[in-house]
Amino acid sequence: MTDPKSIRNIVVAAHIDHGKSTLADRILVLTGAVNARDMRDQFLDSMDLERERGITIKAAAVRLNYKGADGNDYVINLIDTPGHVDFTYEVSRALAACEGAVLLVDASQGIEAQTLANLHLALEADLEIIPVVNKVDLPAAQPEKVALEIQRVLGCSHEEILFTSGKTGEGVRELLEAVVKRVPPPKGDPEAPLRALIFDSTYDPYRGVVSYIRVVDGSLRKRSLIKMMATGAHHEVEEVGVMTPATKPSKELGVGEVGYLISGIKEIGEAKVGDTVTDTSDPAREPLPGYREPKPMVYAGLYPISGEDYPALRDALEKLQLNDAALTFEPETSRALGFGFRLGFLGLLHMEITRERLEREFDLSLVTTAPNVAYRVYLAGGDESTVRNPSEMPDPGTIEKIEEPQVSVLMLTPKEYVGPLMDLCQSRRGVLDGMHYLGEDRVELRYRLPLAEIIFDFFDQLKSRSRGYASLDYEPIGYQPAQLVKVDILLHGEPVDAFSAIVHKDKAQTYGRQMTEKLRQLIPRQLFDVPVQAAIGSRVIARETIKAKRKDVLAKCYGGDITRKRKLLERQKEGKRKMKQIGSVEVPQEAFIAALQVGEEKS
Amino acid sequence: MSGFGVYVHVPFCSSLCPYCDFAVVVGRADMHERYCDALIDEARAQRDIPVATSLFIGGGTPTALSPALLRDLIEGLRAVLPLADGAEVTVEANPESVTAAGLREAAEAGVNRVSIGAQSFAPRVLRALGRTHSVEQAANAVAAARAAGIRNVSLDLIYGGPGETIGDWTDSVSRALEEGPDHLSAYALTIEAATPFGKAVARGAMDEPDQDDLAAKYEIVCAKLENAGYRHYEISNWARPGLASRHNLLYWTQGDYVGLGIGAHSHRDGHRSWNTRALGRYLADPAGARDGQEDLTGTQRAEEWLSLRMRLIDGVDLRDAEMRLGCDLRNAAAECERAGLLVKDGETVRLTTKGMLLENEVTLRLLASSPLALDIVEC
Numbered sequence: 001m002t003d004p005k006s007i008r009n010i011v012v013a014a015h016i017d018h019g020k021s022t023l024a025d026r027i028l029v030l031t032g033a034v035n036a037r038d039m040r041d042q043f044l045d046s047m048d049l050e051r052e053r054g055i056t057i058k059a060a061a062v063r064l065n066y067k068g069a070d071g072n073d074y075v076i077n078l079i080d081t082p083g084h085v086d087f088t089y090e091v092s093r094a095l096a097a098c099e100g101a102v103l104l105v106d107a108s109q110g111i112e113a114q115t116l117a118n119l120h121l122a123l124e125a126d127l128e129i130i131p132v133v134n135k136v137d138l139p140a141a142q143p144e145k146v147a148l149e150i151q152r153v154l155g156c157s158h159e160e161i162l163f164t165s166g167k168t169g170e171g172v173r174e175l176l177e178a179v180v181k182r183v184p185p186p187k188g189d190p191e192a193p194l195r196a197l198i199f200d201s202t203y204d205p206y207r208g209v210v211s212y213i214r215v216v217d218g219s220l221r222k223r224s225l226i227k228m229m230a231t232g233a234h235h236e237v238e239e240v241g242v243m244t245p246a247t248k249p250s251k252e253l254g255v256g257e258v259g260y261l262i263s264g265i266k267e268i269g270e271a272k273v274g275d276t277v278t279d280t281s282d283p284a285r286e287p288l289p290g291y292r293e294p295k296p297m298v299y300a301g302l303y304p305i306s307g308e309d310y311p312a313l314r315d316a317l318e319k320l321q322l323n324d325a326a327l328t329f330e331p332e333t334s335r336a337l338g339f340g341f342r343l344g345f346l347g348l349l350h351m352e353i354t355r356e357r358l359e360r361e362f363d364l365s366l367v368t369t370a371p372n373v374a375y376r377v378y379l380a381g382g383d384e385s386t387v388r389n390p391s392e393m394p395d396p397g398t399i400e401k402i403e404e405p406q407v408s409v410l411m412l413t414p415k416e417y418v419g420p421l422m423d424l425c426q427s428r429r430g431v432l433d434g435m436h437y438l439g440e441d442r443v444e445l446r447y448r449l450p451l452a453e454i455i456f457d458f459f460d461q462l463k464s465r466s467r468g469y470a471s472l473d474y475e476p477i478g479y480q481p482a483q484l485v486k487v488d489i490l491l492h493g494e495p496v497d498a499f500s501a502i503v504h505k506d507k508a509q510t511y512g513r514q515m516t517e518k519l520r521q522l523i524p525r526q527l528f529d530v531p532v533q534a535a536i537g538s539r540v541i542a543r544e545t546i547k548a549k550r551k552d553v554l555a556k557c558y559g560g561d562i563t564r565k566r567k568l569l570e571r572q573k574e575g576k577r578k579m580k581q582i583g584s585v586e587v588p589q590e591a592f593i594a595a596l597q598v599g600e601e602k603s
Numbered sequence: 604m605s606g607f608g609v610y611v612h613v614p615f616c617s618s619l620c621p622y623c624d625f626a627v628v629v630g631r632a633d634m635h636e637r638y639c640d641a642l643i644d645e646a647r648a649q650r651d652i653p654v655a656t657s658l659f660i661g662g663g664t665p666t667a668l669s670p671a672l673l674r675d676l677i678e679g680l681r682a683v684l685p686l687a688d689g690a691e692v693t694v695e696a697n698p699e700s701v702t703a704a705g706l707r708e709a710a711e712a713g714v715n716r717v718s719i720g721a722q723s724f725a726p727r728v729l730r731a732l733g734r735t736h737s738v739e740q741a742a743n744a745v746a747a748a749r750a751a752g753i754r755n756v757s758l759d760l761i762y763g764g765p766g767e768t769i770g771d772w773t774d775s776v777s778r779a780l781e782e783g784p785d786h787l788s789a790y791a792l793t794i795e796a797a798t799p800f801g802k803a804v805a806r807g808a809m810d811e812p813d814q815d816d817l818a819a820k821y822e823i824v825c826a827k828l829e830n831a832g833y834r835h836y837e838i839s840n841w842a843r844p845g846l847a848s849r850h851n852l853l854y855w856t857q858g859d860y861v862g863l864g865i866g867a868h869s870h871r872d873g874h875r876s877w878n879t880r881a882l883g884r885y886l887a888d889p890a891g892a893r894d895g896q897e898d899l900t901g902t903q904r905a906e907e908w909l910s911l912r913m914r915l916i917d918g919v920d921l922r923d924a925e926m927r928l929g930c931d932l933r934n935a936a937a938e939c940e941r942a943g944l945l946v947k948d949g950e951t952v953r954l955t956t957k958g959m960l961l962e963n964e965v966t967l968r969l970l971a972s973s974p975l976a977l978d979i980v981e982c
Contacts, residue, residue: 527942527964550818553962555790555839558625559661560610560854560868563875563897566907569966573906576967 001219001254002075008183009077009214009258011094011127013118014104015471019134022166023104024062024078030172031064031076033244061200061212061258063242068180076179077214077258079199081118086347088475089292091118093199093274095125096290097214097258100183102175103131103154107141107163111149111438113412117473119153128183131156132175137165149439186216186256193284194218194226196253196261196277201268203322207239209265212258213277216288219254225280226263229287233270234280235263268325294326296344297405297476298351298455299388301332301369301498302358303340305589309364310339316362317341320354327354332389336498336580336592337367342389345371348455367593369498373452376403376479390500393486396537402502403479405451408433411462413470415441420465428453429482429504449474450482452502487541489515490533491523494583498592508534512542515595522591525549530585606656608853609684611642611676612864614663614882617700621733621799622761622792626866626880627663634882635668638864641889643679645863648890652861655684657691657850660714666696670705677712680863686713691849693718693757698736698744706751716755716848717748718788724778725771728764732792733799738778745782755846757786762820763812764792772820776827786842787833789824791817818960825956838914838959855911857904865892873899905929910966918953930972939965 014020028034064076081087081094095101101122105111122129131150133143147161162178164171200212213220220226224237241249242259253259265271272294276287304313317329328344345351351371358364375387377394378401387393409430413421415437422432425447433446454474462470487508489499499519503511512534519532523546534542554565579586614628615635628634658680665673673694686692693716694709706717721741723729729736741758748756758779762772779787792812795801803809825835833841837855840848853860861869866880876896879885885892899907905927912919925932936952939945944958944965958965 527944527961547815549814549961549964551791551814551821551960552964553791553838553960555793556788557854559612559866560608560860560862560870561877562854562857562870562907562911563868563877565910566899566903569906569910569963572963572967573970576971 001252002257004188004254004256005185006073007075007077007186007256008100008179009079009098009186009256010100010102010130010179010183011079011081011098011122012102012104013081013091013095013115013122014134015106015109015112015114018104018106018109018112018115019166020080020104023134023164023172024080024166026166026169026172027064027078027176028062028245030169030176031066033062033064061243062245063258066176066180069177070180072180074180076176079258086345086350088117088121089294089346090200090273092121092125092290093197095121095127096288097197097199098125098127099186100128100130100179101125102179103129103150104134105132105146105150107133107135107143107146108138110142110146110442111153111412113410113471113473116153116412116444117410117475129154129156130162130175130178130182131160132162132164132171134164134166136163136170137168145439149442152438188215188255189217190219190255192217193282194220194277194279195284195288196220197288198228198271198273198275198277200273201271201325203268207262209262209268209271211261211263211265211271211277213253213261214258215253215255217255217284218279218282219252220261220277221252222249226261226277227280227283228271229276229278229284230272230291231270231275233265235265238262238264268322272325294346296326296328296374297347297451298345298371298373299342300345300351300371301334301337301340301342301389302329302355303334303337303367303369305365305367305593307338312362313341313358313364313366316358316364317343319362320357324354326350334369334497335494335582336496336587337369337589338580340367344374344388348459367589367596369596370501371455372502373405373450373455375484375502378402387502390486390502391495391497393500393502396485401481402484404482404484406477406480407449407451407454407474408477409447409449409454409472409474411445411447411470411472412438413443413445413466415443417466417470418443418445421445421462421470424458424461424465425449428458448477450480450504451476485536487512487515488535489519490531490535491519491582491587492530492585493533494585496582496592498596508536509541516542516544518595519591520544520546522594523585523587524591526585528584606849606853606858607653608657608659608850608858608860609646609655609680610850610860610862610867611658611660611680612663612862612867613638613660613665613668613676614865615667616662616664616697617667618733618735619799621803622794624795624798625663628882631882634886635672637886638882639668639672639676639679641886642676642863643683645889645892646680646683649684649861652684653859654687655690656687657693657853658684658686658713659691659693659695659850661693661695661718663695664697664700664720665694666700666705670702670708673705674708674712677709677714681713691716691755693848693850695720696744696748698740701744701747703747703750706748706753710751710753715753716757716786717753718757718759718786719744719748721758721779722761723764723767723771724775725767728767728771728775731765731767732761742778742782745784755785756782757788757842757848758782758784760787760789760824761792762789762824763817765809767820769816769819769823773823773827776824780827780831785846786840786848787828788840789821789828790839791821821960822956825959834916836916838954838962852915855914857908857911873904875899906970909969910963913954913962913966913969914959916953918948918951921947921950921952924969925975928970928972929975930970931975932969932972935968935972939968 012020061079066074066076079094081091133146136143195217196213196215198211202210204210227234239249239262240253274291278284321327326346329341332342377387378384379398380400430447430449436444483505485505485508486502488495516532516534529548530546532544533540614626616627692714694714695718697720724738794804828841835841836847859871865885868877878892879894945952
């Protein structure tokens with residue numbers, strides 16, 4: 001056990017690409033945790049995907065030994081946090097495991113929306129904040145200007161701000177000195193019943209679930225019997241230890257220590273982030289505050305392009321779920337797309353990452369339906385339900401009220417883009433919440449928006465309207481009633497489930513017109529006229545007609561070249577085999593996929 | 604349908620038509636004689652050739668050869684390949700290069716049928732199709748054929764050329780009928796990728812022919828020719844009674860034929876092969892000019908049989924088709940009949956005019972049928 005007085009627990013909070021991982025690598029080398037020769041780029045990012053996207057999805061923690069300028073030995077636990085808006089809750093739990101936060105800001109980019117969001121989380125967690133201007137070696141660096149921004153948002157003095165370069169190592173020792181001097185040591189009661197916070201869990205195929213924990217009170221010993229206070233799961237501790245960053249088993253973890261726990265748990269759902277570990281024989285009375293069930297915010301249908309891949313997709317989802325407690329899925333059948341699953345995600349990035357992992361790690365080709373949020377539907381009879389798939393929306397006549405999730409959106413932008421961004425938010429039913437100047441030319445904009453309005457192409461729009469300069473963060477702020485309707489798309493009178501959408505009533509007509517027009521262009525002509533309609537309930541709001549096909553014949557064969565005709569026949573036959581039947585209409589799956597993709601285009 | 608056909612490809616043309624996907628060679632009069640010699644060589648190299656019931660000299664432009672050379676070619680071929688009594692011997696002729704004297708020589712060599720590539724009787728459309736002849740030349744070509752004593756004269760027409768109106772087409776068909784042909788072929792302009800038109804479409808410089816426009820024009824030609832007493836014996840072909848092209852019927856009935864010359868195709872009992880399109884390679888070794896071949900599987904052969912047979916107005920005997928394909932075609936046939944694509948007469952199904960325009964679709968629907976129950980196959 002380590003004396004709590006010598007422990008410092010910190011996180012590094014930063015916007016994507018502001019150099020967090022490089023700086024962490026530098027610290028690892030400087031403290032001798034990793035030999036410079038063994039250093040690979042961005043050591044803490046363990047998944048390939050994270051490495052390519054320059055972000056960290058899973059938190060990790062490293063225990064560092066540091067000899068202070070005062071001659072004392074310190075243990076610094078560096079806890080890494082996921083760097084994206086979808087993982088705010090995970091970030092908040094990592095922060096809860098610390099006493100200090102290094103707020104890292106890129107010297108050329110300045111404060112971004114995410115920096116602010118993380119700062120707010122750190123302030124809420126009552127952490128000691130060490131502001132750092134990083135990448136000061138870059139030619140475009142404007143450290144003084146950025147320092148001024150920091151002073152303004154943090155209300156700190158210039159002297160409190162450190163200047164570093166992860167690349168050259170400049171200022172890194174000063175940073176570690178600031179950590180041991182300014183960040184308070186952990187407080188906790190060594191005699192009290194065990195309370196340890198799980199701030200991350202991963203699944204290891206050989207060891208089962210590995211949880212990353214911070215001991216708050218008492219101590220965690222090998223072989224002791226433990227209980228997860230939220231899930232109620234009981235287990236025996238098989239192994240505890242610390243990451244240096246290599247795992248190093250120890251007998252016991254005491255107050256303030258950060259380490260890992262293996263206890264034969266096979267399902268990650270039994271060791272959830274934010275849960276409190278206590279001793280079965282001497283349980284704590286109260287769990288640590290702040291636990292929350294991971295709650296999906298965004299839903300989408302995922303379908304294998306080839307029907308034979310359905311079992312492979314199910315296996316892949318089960319494997320992903322081992323490592324991702326926030327991922328939910330249930331089987332779903334679509335007439336247009338066949339057998340697939342409806343997945344729940346924390347947010348858009350979570351969706352994108354999941355989809356990419358399925359395609360990359362499991363070699364699956366997938367179709368994703370347009371994402372939607374979960375609606376609360378109140379029926380006239382007093383019943384209430386949650387609708388996660390537009391096609392499950394009850395008959396409009398029976399609905400009393402529909403509520404949709406709202407988010408508070410924080411955008412940081414150079415001031416010349418304020419107008420375009422306000423236009424964007426207003427076109428998405430946004431309500432302005434506030435606007436502040438961060439510096440001479442940088443503005444913080446806050447809007448309340450329906451989540452449904454930002455899950456589609458909001459981020460792309462934000463980037464294109466601000467030439468890539470604006471940044472975005474958001475957090476859910478509850479449900480609000482809205483005038484929403486379900487628009488169905490009917491092909492020859494048959495609804496095509498994949499295209500049903502819940503939209504605001506003022507946008508129903510536009511959606512209906514766009515979809516019917518797209519499908520008219522994409523669906524090949526049939527032997528008869530096929531009406532394509534958009535309807536709310538039984539009321540048709542848009543209509544197009546796919547005119548009957550009149551000609552499909554080869555005029556001639558070139559001098560006895562029958563082979564050419566036969567090959568055409570074989571191609572057509574193969575095409576017909578792949579057709580999906582919607583009522584009497586034959587539609588190639590590519591048409592559905594194309595229509596879904598067209599829907600993602602920038603409006 | 605039994606018989607055996609010989610196709611001879613003469614690739615030479617005075618100019619290149621932008622829609623044509625045949626193997627063609629522009630000019631090169633210096634090569635004509637060598638090429639004709641090579642054709643005879645290739646004919647001589649054939650083994651186990653049955654007596655031919657038809658000889659078709661196509662192109663390209665066979666009449667681009669000098670009358671004497673064309674005559675020598677036909678006589679040379681006949682000396683090597685046995686021809687049945689009363690065999691159909693066709694020469695394709697382009698209006699700009701046909702003369703009565705030339706055709707008389709051909710007739711003396713045994714040609715009894717001439718197919719004239721009139722294409723259109725609208726001057727604007729002729730130009731758009733890249734044709735160099737005039738409307739008068741097309742009319743004169745028919746007269747020349749008659750003067751040469753050729754009894755069976757066919758006109759080829761193309762509809763859907765760039766800028767062609769419905770009126771242009773209606774008039775073209777009327778003008779063609781005024782020439783009193785014995786046989787007519789009307790082909791929808793088809794854009795092939797490797798042609799100048801195909802490339803123009805690919806780079807967006809030209810529109811694909813409009814399918815509705817083509818359908819309307821097809822219906823016009825069907826109606827006019829039926830009124831004029833022609834029998835619509837194949838999707839794109841009409842003839843006075845008894846004058847259907849025996850050679851072309853071989854293609855639609857999976858008959859056997861040998862093709863000589865560059866790019867020519869042959870078929871013998873499920874074995875299809877084709878010659879190189881390269882003139883140099885062909886001239887170097889005409890007997891070894893084969894460029895590719897395939898042997899059809901039983902299923903491929905049966906499906907191909909249906910897709911070809913459906914093109915003929917005589918239609919398909921359902922029992923025959925079911926035995927070949929091992930499928931129960933009744934439901935699909937009934938469905939197509941309800942859609943107005945087929946008529947069923949006893950056990951025979953044949954395409955309606957609407958069905959002819961959608962022949963691929965009808966065939967695919969029939970081929971999508973489920974297998975016959977075993978006991979039916981056995982009986």
